[in-house]
Amino acid sequence: MKLEQIAPKLPLEKYEENFADLNPLLTPQQALIAASRCLYCFDAPCIVACPTRIDVPSFIRKISTGNLTGSARVILSANVLGESCGRVCPTEVLCEGACVLNGTGERPVEIGRLQRYAVDYAVSRGFNPLRAGTPNGQRVACIGSGPASLACAAELAGRGYAVEIFDRNAAPGGLNTYGIAAYKSRAEDSLREVRLVENVGVRIHQGVEVTGDPRIVEGRESKVEGTASAMVDGSRSAIQREPSTEGAASTFDLQPSTFNLQQAPSRIALSELESQYDAIFIGVGLGETWDLQLPGEGLRGVCGAMEFIERTKSRPFAGIDVGRRVAVIGAGNTAVDVVTAARRLGAEAVYMIYRRGEDSMPAFAYEYELAKQDGVIFLWNTQPLAILGHEGAVTGLQCARTRLEGRGRFARVDIEPGSNFVLEVDMIVKALGQQPMTEFLRSIPGIELRSGRVVVDSATHQTANPKYFAGGDCVNGGREVVDAVAEGMAAARGIDAWLGHELTVDS
Amino acid sequence: MPDLAVNFAGITSPNPFWLASGPPSNTAGQVMRAFDAGWGGAVWKTIGEPVINTTSRYGGIDYGPQKLMGFNNIELISDRPIEDNLCEIAEVKKRYPRHAVIASLMVESRREAWHEMVKRAEDAGSDGLELNFGCPHGMSERGMGAAVGQVPEYTTMITEWVKEVARTPVIVKLTPNITDVTRIAVAAEQGGADGISLINTINSLMGVDLDTLAPRPTVAGKSSHGGYCGPAVKPIALNMVAACARRVKIPISGIGGIATWSDAAEFVALGASSLQVCTAVMHYGFRMVEDMIEGMESYLASKGLARLDDLVGRAVPNVADWGDLDLNYKIVAEINPDLCIGCHLCYVACEDGAHQCIEEYPASASGKRIPRIIKDECVGCNLCALVCPVHGCITMEEIDTGKPVFTWKDRAREQRQQTGIAYTPSLWGE
Numbered sequence A: 001m002k003l004e005q006i007a008p009k010l011p012l013e014k015y016e017e018n019f020a021d022l023n024p025l026l027t028p029q030q031a032l033i034a035a036s037r038c039l040y041c042f043d044a045p046c047i048v049a050c051p052t053r054i055d056v057p058s059f060i061r062k063i064s065t066g067n068l069t070g071s072a073r074v075i076l077s078a079n080v081l082g083e084s085c086g087r088v089c090p091t092e093v094l095c096e097g098a099c100v101l102n103g104t105g106e107r108p109v110e111i112g113r114l115q116r117y118a119v120d121y122a123v124s125r126g127f128n129p130l131r132a133g134t135p136n137g138q139r140v141a142c143i144g145s146g147p148a149s150l151a152c153a154a155e156l157a158g159r160g161y162a163v164e165i166f167d168r169n170a171a172p173g174g175l176n177t178y179g180i181a182a183y184k185s186r187a188e189d190s191l192r193e194v195r196l197v198e199n200v201g202v203r204i205h206q207g208v209e210v211t212g213d214p215r216i217v218e219g220r221e222s223k224v225e226g227t228a229s230a231m232v233d234g235s236r237s238a239i240q241r242e243p244s245t246e247g248a249a250s251t252f253d254l255q256p257s258t259f260n261l262q263q264a265p266s267r268i269a270l271s272e273l274e275s276q277y278d279a280i281f282i283g284v285g286l287g288e289t290w291d292l293q294l295p296g297e298g299l300r301g302v303c304g305a306m307e308f309i310e311r312t313k314s315r316p317f318a319g320i321d322v323g324r325r326v327a328v329i330g331a332g333n334t335a336v337d338v339v340t341a342a343r344r345l346g347a348e349a350v351y352m353i354y355r356r357g358e359d360s361m362p363a364f365a366y367e368y369e370l371a372k373q374d375g376v377i378f379l380w381n382t383q384p385l386a387i388l389g390h391e392g393a394v395t396g397l398q399c400a401r402t403r404l405e406g407r408g409r410f411a412r413v414d415i416e417p418g419s420n421f422v423l424e425v426d427m428i429v430k431a432l433g434q435q436p437m438t439e440f441l442r443s444i445p446g447i448e449l450r451s452g453r454v455v456v457d458s459a460t461h462q463t464a465n466p467k468y469f470a471g472g473d474c475v476n477g478g479r480e481v482v483d484a485v486a487e488g489m490a491a492a493r494g495i496d497a498w499l500g501h502e503l504t505v506d507s
Numbered sequence B: 001m002p003d004l005a006v007n008f009a010g011i012t013s014p015n016p017f018w019l020a021s022g023p024p025s026n027t028a029g030q031v032m033r034a035f036d037a038g039w040g041g042a043v044w045k046t047i048g049e050p051v052i053n054t055t056s057r058y059g060g061i062d063y064g065p066q067k068l069m070g071f072n073n074i075e076l077i078s079d080r081p082i083e084d085n086l087c088e089i090a091e092v093k094k095r096y097p098r099h100a101v102i103a104s105l106m107v108e109s110r111r112e113a114w115h116e117m118v119k120r121a122e123d124a125g126s127d128g129l130e131l132n133f134g135c136p137h138g139m140s141e142r143g144m145g146a147a148v149g150q151v152p153e154y155t156t157m158i159t160e161w162v163k164e165v166a167r168t169p170v171i172v173k174l175t176p177n178i179t180d181v182t183r184i185a186v187a188a189e190q191g192g193a194d195g196i197s198l199i200n201t202i203n204s205l206m207g208v209d210l211d212t213l214a215p216r217p218t219v220a221g222k223s224s225h226g227g228y229c230g231p232a233v234k235p236i237a238l239n240m241v242a243a244c245a246r247r248v249k250i251p252i253s254g255i256g257g258i259a260t261w262s263d264a265a266e267f268v269a270l271g272a273s274s275l276q277v278c279t280a281v282m283h284y285g286f287r288m289v290e291d292m293i294e295g296m297e298s299y300l301a302s303k304g305l306a307r308l309d310d311l312v313g314r315a316v317p318n319v320a321d322w323g324d325l326d327l328n329y330k331i332v333a334e335i336n337p338d339l340c341i342g343c344h345l346c347y348v349a350c351e352d353g354a355h356q357c358i359e360e361y362p363a364s365a366s367g368k369r370i371p372r373i374i375k376d377e378c379v380g381c382n383l384c385a386l387v388c389p390v391h392g393c394i395t396m397e398e399i400d401t402g403k404p405v406f407t408w409k410d411r412a413r414e415q416r417q418q419t420g421i422a423y424t425p426s427l428w429g430e
């Protein structure tokens, strides 16, 4: 991306400082003090507030008694991505928001950080409480390797299924690897968790896109011999995937180059999966960022939020060009991730542009705080009208002020006549949310979509085509990692029940 | 996973964790829920002629934000009919044959009364008997509980009465409200006890309301001394358990302030082969046993021990008489300047409260004032390390004096050889 003006590069150590862990790993002493604040409530509200129902008081008590591997066991058996969740969950609105200490006017227990502490302690010492179940001879394929699929796969492996995951990306983990803000979690943190799942015998095939009809692709029949892995291993392998028992040693090559597919992913057709597997889990997440539908959208310097953030997760920071002046359109959590990343990469002026008012901002309050601390300039009640350019590159964004009829997020937005102005920028990032994977989802026979979301049974996560189950962003329209995990687990139980085993749905 | 199964004087249970006699073991419903949660056994709330209890009856001591560092009660033995308790024991044993159910008994000090009570409890199916010679309040005024357990002769006598008829193992529960607990332990052993358990609660008065001047826990403006227990009593209990482990051969059930697996492991290392818990269950409920089991298993595994029995008493040989400690062993404090946060608590503690061996060190380049140990002066007392709020900042480093082991007993012996006079009256059998 050739920009009109690139923000000057920062000294290398400045990048690391800017993207340093927002909430660093607790020291043992901090952890002990934080854990000792937990009241060990009975029937605790924090458990109910967690979509994966982690037994929070129990794992925190185990931290204070020094039983850290036991603590990690409690966490990981409820949520295999417990460490990521400890880093990236919006705990203020989940467990910590429910902590009874809020009721006394005290700060809540730092549940998220304690969760990360316990899992980090155990996993960095090679401890993995998850065990593969006795093989039951049945096979399940998961499409996508994001949080939803990983959770589903780990749960199924624990119940004795042979599970294989197919993902078109170069590295596994979905948005947990490519999407989460770098100051919350790095790609290698996500990959360490993926290894936990691999260690229970789940096979992950990276660089393989699952396609709908036509079922013969690119002139080559995607014939799967024996296991699908045979085909995958033969085609390309950007990353090695021998399961490792040493938590510390990385089995993935974390060189940034391998993070971006050097070649197009190979493909496997749904019909192949159907013939090979007893059930299929759809965890494909969401797709590209919505377009602005504005003139000038094709100019150099206009990009989608996902593309921009993916770069911050898969390349050295110094290698990422950012404009001197950047406009980010949208005010959700993803938009916050973009503005903060742009600032931290050295952009001098970063504008967040939102057509409604501050009170309608969809981002969480603490995310907004982050953006404020980073010196982002907020343009509320501002509607972009056109993107201006010079010799094919962005030079500005034409905007107008808006007037709202009614209150809140559903108020009608009108343009204030004569309020047009031009914001001089070198880069524009679209952060209007992600589109559903409608095209792919439509190609799955018999499944029902509503507003692009896969319709599932709320308990079993089974779709209208009984062989297919689904969970995560493609079902809930885009929520959090922890929701994807919870839905993946629910689907695993649903699959288990459907394939003739007893349904064990947690209350 | 290491084997936690217990055979305590013939009483078997899947793990060493038993409910101590008290409110948590008052009814069959509670005991069965405890077994479902993972407890390996239960010593029933002491059975005897039903009593009348007061309200209120419990008191607590908080330390900073930590609730119930210490706990006390003026409650008596069971206030339910003997028959109800025995029926429920029978019911629990029927449903949980693998778990240990031990009847705690206290009756008036008559031979026939004990004979009858023992038979009834055993007929109900209890796996063993615990004789409550320890209750420090209420019952002792009536010639029971601590009134028995404070007199070695009574302890032996009543234990003998019980042993005359008992078919199941007999455990004598000891009171800590005595100068030398081992004398009662020996008395129980002489009476034929199959095991001892300790400690019962410690005489205490929890405080006084400074507005009403009513002591706590208050009953209509008054109170009475009660029994102290909970985390605060653990060191007292450990000492008594270790002392008994050095004196008697019969197995010991450790009680007093156990709240975590590591507390439990310490009792085991000091000679306990089963463990009883009361206050911690009253605070947090039966669920806490899950972590005690898991923590104990991983601890044993981490030490390469295959079963709990392999840990029992392992630390007892390290409990020595003071006269056997090496006077030539030397440690001095060391402050890690990188970890020091400059609070100077160690400085003032040593300066005012110990031996004036820490000096104020001039501010470093960073402006941080870091105290420094005067190594030649430091007597190695631990105080600074104990007050230091930073994990691992002050450590006690061993100094090789190059001198041989030299104890007080060695010194006394030397003195006597040189002068022909015993330097000090010999307390240690020299």
Ligand SMILES: Cc1cc2nc3c(=O)[nH]c(=O)nc-3n(C[C@H](O)[C@H](O)[C@H](O)COP(=O)(O)OP(=O)(O)OC[C@H]3O[C@@H](n4cnc5c(N)ncnc54)[C@H](O)[C@@H]3O)c2cc1C
Pocket (backbone or CB within 6 Å): A088, A089, A090, A143, A144, A145, A146, A147, A148, A149, A166, A167, A168, A169, A172, A173, A174, A175, A176, A179, A180, A181, A184, A208, A209, A210, A211, A283, A284, A285, A286, A309, A333, A334, A337, A437, A440, A471, A472, A473, A474, A478, A479, A480, A481, A482, A484
């Ligand atoms: C910028 C950003 C920041 C976020 N920050 C947070 C945060 O701080 N905290 C938080 O809890 N959540 C956050 N989220 C949300 C969170 O990342 C998602 O909710 C979660 O990752 C959804 O998991 P998933 O498994 O449903 O989908 P994804 O993580 O999207 O994974 C889907 C996977 O499917 C693969 N795939 C798709 N189609 C195919 C196909 N046809 N064949 C093969 N593979 C396919 C994709 O390559 C991808 O790897 C953020 C999201 C974004 C976009």
Ligand SMILES: Cc1cc2nc3c(=O)[nH]c(=O)nc-3n(C[C@H](O)[C@H](O)[C@H](O)COP(=O)(O)O)c2cc1C
Pocket (backbone or CB within 6 Å): B020, B021, B022, B023, B045, B046, B071, B072, B073, B075, B076, B077, B078, B104, B132, B134, B135, B173, B199, B200, B201, B227, B228, B229, B230, B231, B233, B255, B256, B257, B258, B276, B277, B278, B279, B280
């Ligand atoms: C409220 C209360 C009631 C108790 N009642 C009895 C009893 O009836 N019989 C008995 O032998 N011990 C009784 N105890 C003593 C306990 O069994 C135990 O010895 C003591 O509390 C120390 O253990 P802990 O620190 O785990 O509580 C009681 C303790 C408490 C707190």
Ligand code: SF4
Pocket (backbone or CB within 6 Å): none
């Ligand atoms: S704990 Fe139960 S019995 Fe005791 S005062 Fe409270 S409600 Fe009453």
